[in-house]
Amino acid sequence: MSGDHQGIEVDALRFSRGERLVLDLPDLCIPEKRVGIVGRNGSGKTTLMRVLAGLQAVDAGRVLVNGADVAGDRQAAIRAVGILFQNPDHQIIFPTVEEEISFGLQQLGQSGDKLVDNLCKTLARFGKEDWRERHIQTLSGGQRHLVCLLAVLAMKPGTILLDEPFAGLDIPVTRALNHAIDGLEEQVVMITHDAARLEGFDRVIWLEGGRIERDGTPAQVLPAYLETMNREGTDAIADL
Numbered sequence: 001m002s003g004d005h006q007g008i009e010v011d012a013l014r015f016s017r018g019e020r021l022v023l024d025l026p027d028l029c030i031p032e033k034r035v036g037i038v039g040r041n042g043s044g045k046t047t048l049m050r051v052l053a054g055l056q057a058v059d060a061g062r063v064l065v066n067g068a069d070v071a072g073d074r075q076a077a078i079r080a081v082g083i084l085f086q087n088p089d090h091q092i093i094f095p096t097v098e099e100e101i102s103f104g105l106q107q108l109g110q111s112g113d114k115l116v117d118n119l120c121k122t123l124a125r126f127g128k129e130d131w132r133e134r135h136i137q138t139l140s141g142g143q144r145h146l147v148c149l150l151a152v153l154a155m156k157p158g159t160i161l162l163d164e165p166f167a168g169l170d171i172p173v174t175r176a177l178n179h180a181i182d183g184l185e186e187q188v189v190m191i192t193h194d195a196a197r198l199e200g201f202d203r204v205i206w207l208e209g210g211r212i213e214r215d216g217t218p219a220q221v222l223p224a225y226l227e228t229m230n231r232e233g234t235d236a237i238a239d240l
C-alpha cells in the first residue's frame, strides 16, 4: 500500500477505560493530505493517533489506513502508516542512527543492498549522510526528533501521524522540521496546540471529551476552538 493516498477511513469507534469514555467517534472519511487534530489536554488526541496507527485496541469500530486494517493486519499497517511520538526517547530503541532507521526497513523484509540503499537515500533526503554511524546519545533532542522522522519516512508509509512534533524544540529546529514536514508528499495528520501551525491545512478535527466538537476547514474550526480555549477559567487542572 506504500505510496497510496486513499487516506483514513474510520468505522464508528468506541473506547472506554473503566468509567471513562476515551473515544466515541462516528464514521469518518479522511482523504485530505493535511489534517490537524486539536483539543484540550485529555481530550483523546494521542489515543486517537494510537488507534489510527493500530497500536491501541478499541471496544468497537475499525480503522482502515490506505486500505490496511491497521489493528488486524500489523504487516499491512507498518506499510500504511507511520507514527512520530511526542518524545523521541519513547521511540528510539537502538544505539546508532543506522540501526534505528534500518530496523523499520527490516520489518518490511528488506536486507542487504536494498536496505543500505534505502538507508542512504533517507539520510540524503535531509542532507544527513554523515549521521549514519552517529550514536543517538550524541544527538540533541531536536536531532533525535529528526532521526525518528527519518525512520518513519524510510518505511514510505502513505500516512504519517505526528503527535506534537515540536514539543521542546527551539525555534530554528521547529522551523526546519516544519519545512521538512511541509515538503512531504505523504498524508500528514498532526496533533498540535499551536493553532497557527494549522493555517493552510485541508482539515482540522477538534476533539472534546473523546468526541468530535467540530470538523472542517481551519477557518471553520480554529476561531471557535481558540475562542473556547481562551474563555476557559483557571480551573482547567481540576477538570483533567
Ligand SMILES: Nc1ncnc2c1ncn2[C@@H]1O[C@H](COP(=O)(O)OP(=O)(O)OP(=O)(O)O)[C@@H](O)[C@H]1O
Pocket (backbone or CB within 6 Å): 017, 020, 022, 039, 040, 041, 042, 043, 044, 045, 046, 047, 048, 240
Ligand atoms: N491506558 C489508559 N488508562 C486509563 N486512562 C487512559 C488511558 N489512556 C488514556 N486514558 C485517558 O483518556 C483520556 C485521553 O487521553 P489522551 O492521552 O488521548 O489525551 P490527549 O488529548 O492526547 O491529551 P494531552 O493533550 O494531555 O496529551 C485521558 O483522560 C486519559 O487519562
